[in-house]
Amino acid sequence: MTWSEMQPLLTQGTYDTLYMVLWSALVTVVGGLPLGVLLVLTDKGGLLQNTVVNKVIGVIVNIGRSLPFIILLIALIPFTTWVVGTFIGPTAMIVPLAVGAIPFFARLVETAIREVDHGLVEAVQSMGGSIPTIVRKVLLPQALPSLVSGVTTTLIVLIGYSAMAGAVGGEGLGSKAVTYGFQRFDNQFMLITVALLIVIVTVIQLIGDLTVRLLARRGRAAS
């Protein structure tokens, strides 16, 4: 393949990959953040201690995390079809990607929130703060650097998943690499897609790290 042949494929692939990853990341954050917060709040000794809810969420999250993504992808086909109307194409892929990443992200949120000093929670309780206030004004802002770093990790995991999704009717760089690089034995094309994926991952990691550092610097400037 010549460069002029490759270029539109790569551009389209990159666009599709970013489209799938960014949208599914958004859904993942919206779905995983409350789950992670609930995991902490309902835990033993938590503000909303509730063993049943905690165990149920915990089991769901663990099942979600232990299923290999490729299996999840196939198992979710009826659900995806029901939500999007089709199970093929980048938009349809957002569903399994988000479902696969939500449990993963929820655990990262849980860890981040747990690290918040309990004394701060007590301080806000002593001011008469309600539980939503505590979550909004203490837990989330204080855990923000860890949460951002969790989002970065999730984005990178999603890029990996999205390549697999390419094998089951998705689009994106992964799908292009399989179709043109692997099935047509075009090593050059394969190498370029790999390089491109590395660049995307590196850029995301860099942006993530920089954000974390900026956020963390506020509090710890002189201490």
Added chain:
Amino acid sequence: MITTTGLTKVYQSRDREVTALDGVDLHVREGEVYGVIGQSGAGKSSLIRCVNLLERPTSGTVTVAGQDLTALAGRGRRASAELRRARTRIGMVFQHFNLLDSRTVLDNIELPLEILGVSGQARTRKAKELLDLVGLADKAKSYPGQLSGGQKQRVGIARALAGDPQVLLSDEATSALDPETTRSILQLLRDLNQQLGLTVLLITHEMDVVKTICDSAALMQRGRIVESGTVGELLATPGSELAQELFPVGGTASGPDRTVVDVTFQGESASQPVISQLSRTYNIDISILGAAMDTVGGKQIGRMRIELPGRFEENVVPIGFLREQGLQAEVVDGESAATAAAPAVPEQTPAAITKEVVK
């Protein structure tokens, strides 16, 4: 202002129960600084946390400013809206400050005002006033991470005052600070108590804190209050452990036929030459074994351990004289004096040293 009755807190772990509070009755009057002192594990931390119900008491009631908080608490673990409203009128400061390091100093002080639903501009104005009050007007835009411990605690105090509370709870507020900073923070608390009429309940393990600012004090041991009262009352209580701790005087009898008396001076009597009067009136030689003068709760108080020649029976009249002068005189029996002073003066008594010098 703060009353607890029969306050009990039992912590349950898997196979045993720990009683942190065992029927605590506490009474803090309006406008006073009340110190609860005790060693770690005595239950004082559980006590102060039960006052604003951060910790739910197992039984007993807590009343703050006439409001029965235990009745407001509701049944579940979640604080009811009424309890939360009551908490906005009780300020609390913490040993480790508990400031949000993701917010500036000003935003930290605004936090309780946000909870109270005060609008933006009024919030900032109030927060700035409070910063001014604690002497940190220039640190509004700093982050807590850039402040020293003493400054952080000042921010903590300003934050606790944001809701215009009548009561301030202080949970070991100076325990993480060096002695000099401790003094300045205590001074600030004292000033606030006097300027704003703020009632302060503090817990501490440092006797100096009680000495410096408390009007009243209570001693906690194993979940119970074993002694309590105003500092004056405590000092006037024979055998009071707190008085002894507040005012340690040492020294043992120099011989068998001696009577050791602890004399406590308060207020007016502190300035009268009673000892020389005693010596002249009864023509006896008095040795001073130990003495201390200090200001406790803003009052000049002194304590002296003196030795009179002869057994107790021979000294009934001079001791009566001391009591007539409005002093508190307490005879120390040989055994307890020996144990109290043994570690400090193992070999020679101060009196013995004095005699040698005189020779």
